[in-house]
Amino acid sequence: MSAVPLTGGCQCGAVRYSIADAGEEAFLCHCRMCQKAMGNLFSAMIMVPTDSITWTRGQPATFRSSGSGQRGFCAACGTPLCYIGDYGHRVITIGSLDHPERHKPKTQDGLQGRMPWFVELTSIPEEGETGGGPDAEWVVAIRRSNRQHPDHDTEIWPPEEKS
C-alpha cells in the first residue's frame, strides 16, 4: 500500500480513526466469537501495527471478550471497529474502513466455526435492496434521510439536524 493513511469509522460517525502504517495482512475469521460479536457469519479484519491507530473523533467503547483482548465498537451505533489484543496486536474491521474494497483478505482462520455453506454464499440468487416496498422509492427515501457518516473524514459531524 501507499503511505496514504487509511481512514474509517462507525456508521453514525461518532468514532473515526486514521491508521498511519497499515500492512497488507487482511484476513477472514470464522470463529464463533467473531461471529457472535459481529452478528455475522465471519469477521473481515486487517492487522495494523500496535501504535498506528489514531482516534480522530471519539473513542471506541470496549468489551473484554476474553482474557486475551478487548473488542472495540461505537457506543452510539454499535458498529464493530477493532480488536485490541493484550499482547500488542491491533486489528481493524475491514467493513468500517472508508474503502474496504482496497484490502482483499489473503487467508482465513477460525475454520472450526465456518458455515458449511460459506462457499455457496456468493452464488445464491441476487435480489434488490433490503427492506420492503418498491425498490426505487425505497432507495430514494433512504438516500434522502441517510444518517451514515460519509466514507471520508469530515470537519463537523453531524452537519445539521436532519428531519
Next chain:
Amino acid sequence: MSTGAITGGCQCGAIRYRVEGGLTNAHICHCRMCQKAAGNYFMPLAKAPNGRLQVTRGEIAYFHSSDLVRRGFCRDCGTPLIFETLGGTGPNVTLGSLDDPLAVKPGFQGDPDAKIGWLDDLLGLPADENSTAWFEKVALSNHQHPDHDTETWPQEQRS
C-alpha cells in the same frame, strides 16, 4: 431449542431474544449502509414477522440510520442485532447473533450492485494453519455468553 423457538443474543449476553414461529426472508445485504454498520462485507439477516420477536434479557439500543430504518445493537458489547423498517412487517435479526446460525441459511443477496468486486474470490482462500494455538488460548478465558439461554449472567466476576 427444545421448544422449537429460535434464540440468540449479543456476545456479552446482556441482550437475549427469542423468536417463536420461525424466521423468513433469510438473506445477505451488500449495501454500503449494511457494510459499514456491520464493519464487514455484508449483513446477514432474516425477518421475525411482527409479534414473533421477544427480548428476554436487557434492552436493545437503536441507531436510526435513516428516517426509514433503525438498527439495534447491544450498548455493552456492540453486537449488531436488528435491522428494522419502521412501520414494516417485522424486524430482521442478524444471523450471526443466533445461537445456532447454521440453522438459517441465507437464500438470496440484497443490493448486489454494492457487492465488493472480489468477494467471490474469498471463498477459496487458504486456511491459516498457525491459528490453532491462539484459539485454544482464548478458549481458556472466554467471556462470550454461551449459545443458549442462561438463568443468570454473568455467572461470576471476571478479572
